[in-house]
Ligand code: NDP
């Protein structure tokens with residue numbers, strides 16, 4: 001497989017593991033990169049010293065390219081950027097912020113920059129800021145999400161039509177068939193998060209992984225749009241948010257209810273009732289915990305099989 005994305009990142013398959021707070025540390029990122037995809041360390045949950053530890057451990061565990069995801073709302077972002085430059089991380093995925101802020105600086109240090117967007121408007125802004133590629137993430141995605149609720153199925157062809165730079169599709173993709181569908185819609189590669197949360201190498205708590213395996217269609221919902229829109233698995237904390245809405249809670253009251261460290265509590269410490277459990281709609285399709293390498297191999301095999309498939313019954317009209 002060789003296309004714009006494999007060439008840009010110097011990887012084997014156009015399959016990227018999303019940077020996810022509390023789930024994608026060095027173990028997951030290096031395992032995905034070693035399997036031929038692109039692994040990403042999710043730095044939004046890491047104090048600078050922890051990020052440095054994860055970068056060094058990732059470098060020791062793989063000689064393949066890997067990336068760091070920088071959510072731009074992170075408070076100590078300049079320290080993270082210093083570390084990324086110091087340790088010559090080859091690729092950075094920025095998200096949740098303005099791509100103009102850091103792209104030039106990162107590129108001046110020879111770093112490939114990708115920005116995550118949820119709309120055509122932001123895709124054009126990212127292209128203008130000079131990023132090397134875009135991740136367009138649809139409404140199905142877990143965790144932080146766009147406000148416009150554009151689904152991946154609609155977003156990808158519209159962004160593909162609007163921009164010239166390589167395009168990575170995200171949101172609702174967890175299988176090789178999904179990967180093929182996204183690429184037929186115009187993407188040059190895919191970014192997959194939820195499926196890797198349940199990998200052996202993910203640093204998510206076992207309780208969270210098992211909860212995802214047990215989840216089904218309809219178990220996640222996008223909420224807290226007044227703060228930062230986020231897709232969560234329904235649980236007791238989610239119910240408290242719904243109750244607050246029924247009581248017409250103000251933004252301040254919602255902020256107070258959310259408190260601090262909910263994502264860590266749910267995803268890293270395994271508190272399934274009081275924690276925030278960020279996961280995508282595709283969770284309903286995930287039914288096994290496997291190694292990240294097995295997941296990559298399975299997705300690519302399924303992709304190739306689907307691509308080479310003879311016309312199947314449902315297409316035979
Ligand atoms: P790691 O390299 O995985 O962890 C090194 C440091 O990074 C630790 O300080 C750990 O946090 C932190 N860390 C790990 N993953 C993330 C992440 N995705 N986002 C933010 N911070 C992260 O080394 P080890 O596997 O040897 O684990 C170190 C310790 O972390 C052990 O005591 C282990 O039990 C614990 N751990 C706990 C998990 C849990 O679900 N509760 C999951 C993974 C590791 P911290 O300092 O808070 O442990």
Ligand code: NDP
Nearest residue numbers: 021044045046047071073074076143144260261262263264
């Ligand atoms: P909260 O304000 O609820 O909690 C902050 C959490 O981030 C704590 O658990 C804290 O760990 C950890 N943390 C790591 N580095 C720092 C730092 N320099 N200053 C303060 N806290 C730090 O935030 P959330 O849990 O909602 O999100 C945490 C961060 O993750 C956000 O700032 C954002 O950058 C990012 N984020 C990224 C997402 C993504 O990439 N998809 C999705 C959601 C959030 P500790 O408890 O050990 O102190």
